[in-house]
Amino acid sequence: MLVPMPTYPLYTAVLAKLGAKALYYRLDHTREWMPDFDHLRNLVTANTRALVVIDPNNPTGAVYSRAVRLALLEFADRHGLMILADEVYGDLGFEGSVEPLGLLDPDAPIISYSSLSKAYLAPGWRTGWMAIGRSPRLDDVVTAVKKLADGRLCSTVPMQYAVAEALNGDRSHQMTFREALKARARLTVDRLRAMPGVSCVPPRAAFYAMPKVTLPPGKTDEDYVLALLRSTGVLCVYGSGFGLPKEDGFLRIVFLAPLDELSEIYDLMAAFTAQYLQ
Numbered sequence: 001m002l003v004p005m006p007t008y009p010l011y012t013a014v015l016a017k018l019g020a021k022a023l024y025y026r027l028d029h030t031r032e033w034m035p036d037f038d039h040l041r042n043l044v045t046a047n048t049r050a051l052v053v054i055d056p057n058n059p060t061g062a063v064y065s066r067a068v069r070l071a072l073l074e075f076a077d078r079h080g081l082m083i084l085a086d087e088v089y090g091d092l093g094f095e096g097s098v099e100p101l102g103l104l105d106p107d108a109p110i111i112s113y114s115s116l117s118k119a120y121l122a123p124g125w126r127t128g129w130m131a132i133g134r135s136p137r138l139d140d141v142v143t144a145v146k147k148l149a150d151g152r153l154c155s156t157v158p159m160q161y162a163v164a165e166a167l168n169g170d171r172s173h174q175m176t177f178r179e180a181l182k183a184r185a186r187l188t189v190d191r192l193r194a195m196p197g198v199s200c201v202p203p204r205a206a207f208y209a210m211p212k213v214t215l216p217p218g219k220t221d222e223d224y225v226l227a228l229l230r231s232t233g234v235l236c237v238y239g240s241g242f243g244l245p246k247e248d249g250f251l252r253i254v255f256l257a258p259l260d261e262l263s264e265i266y267d268l269m270a271a272f273t274a275q276y277l278q
Contacts (some may be wrong), residue, residue, distance in 0.1 A: 001084075002043060002051045004035065006242035006250070008058050009082070023048065024243060029212065031252075032201055033062035037071060044079050051081045052067040056098055059242050059252040060103075061185070061203020062212045063093055073105050082138065088128075091174050092117035094182040098205065102133055109135040116159075118206070119174055120166050129161040131179035152217040157203040163272070181207055184262060191266035192253075197277045205258050210239070212248040216277060220246035227276060232268040 003023035015022045023043045026036040053072055055064045064072070076083050084103045102110040115128035119131035132138055132145070185202065188209050192200040197214035204273050213224055229235050239250025255262055 002040065002048060002081070004052060004054055005239065006058070006059050006155060006239060006244050007052075008054060009154060009242065011052060012243070022234060027057070027060060027062070029060075029201055030212070032204075033057060033060040033067050033210070034064065035072065037075065044081075044203030048079065051076050052084045052085055052086065053101060054086040055101065056087075056093060058086075058089065059208050059237075060201070061206050061208045062201070063098055063204040069101055069104060073101070073108055077108065082111065085110050085112040086116050087112050088118055090114060090206070091171075092178060092181060093119070093205040094178060094185065096178075096202070097174075100131075102131065102177070106133065107135055109133055109137040111138065116163065116166055119177070120175070120209055120228065122166075125159050125162070127163055131165065181255075184257075184259060187210065187259060187262055188253060188255045188266070191263070191270070192196050195266075195270045195273045198273060207254055209253045209255060213251065213273065214277065215247065215249040221249050221251055222246060224249065224276065225251055226271065228272055234265055234268055234272075 001015060001020055001022055002025050003022045004017070004027050006027065007024065009152040012022060023138065025040045025043055027033045028036045051072065053064075055069070057064075072083070075081075083101065087098070087100055090098045090100060100112055102108065102112055112131040112133075113128065113129075114121040116125055117128070132142055163173075184207070189200050189202045192198050192209065192211045198211050200209055200211035203209050205241070213221070215221070215224060221240050221244075225236050225238040236251040236253050238246070239248060239252065240246040242250075242252065246252050257265065
């Protein structure tokens with residue numbers, strides 16, 4: 001299975017548990033974290049069965065352009081791959097909701113996943129869904145999913161009613177939430193870019209940023225993150241936790257805190273980073 005890198009770690013864990021092999025294709029931070037199609041083409045084999053697309057992306061906050069999304073559809077079609085479309089952050093695009101990939105080609109073999117946890121501010125409710133495309137190539141998948149569903153307990157009844165109300169009811173709160181996230185993202189990028197030795201691709205959705213720190217020789221992303229935590233109490237996730245090389249110096253920031261708290265956090269990070277990179 002082709003999985004983006006950096007990746008949401010759950011994919012790595014589940015594939016390992018199932019005995020499947022993950023083939024990690026690069027997302028290019030010099031191109032706003034878009035997929036590296038040359039790398040994709042070099043990875044695919046006759047045994048490859050599926051392509052994972054996380055858009056909007058966790059951990060980078062990227063949103064793929066229409067051209068990139070069409071290219072992913074074309075690539076999957078050429079190689080006979082089904083697409084697993086992780087679209088949990090689809091309603092949290094800063095410029096509005098991101099169109100589901102399946103709408104670009106309703107006949108493509110796409111399985112889309114989403115959830116109440118992010119855009120509806122309901123983490124922990126364990127309420128999500130999948131939408132399976134109408135391609136005949138997915139008939140066996142539908143049969144297998146039905147067997148799994150028959151053998152599992154469903155989400156609680158109140159949560160099932162919540163799904164219907166959330167999807168069919170008033171969504172005006174999402175615009176307010178998106179604007180708040182957009183302001184936090186703008187502050188985050190401005191403050192990170194002002195720090196010595198730090199660069200950051202502006203996120204376009206969700207609540208993550210993936211800055212890059214120019215590390216001193218011999219240091220790793222984990223060294224920086226742990227030193228930052230011990231010195232300031234500020235905790236980030238090092239990029240190697242998402243599969244990136246330790247020496248590249250990437251880390252993920254979650255910018256959900258209020259603006260005044262974020263500003264204080266970035267004050268601490270800036271002072272620490274200036275000293276760390278001396």
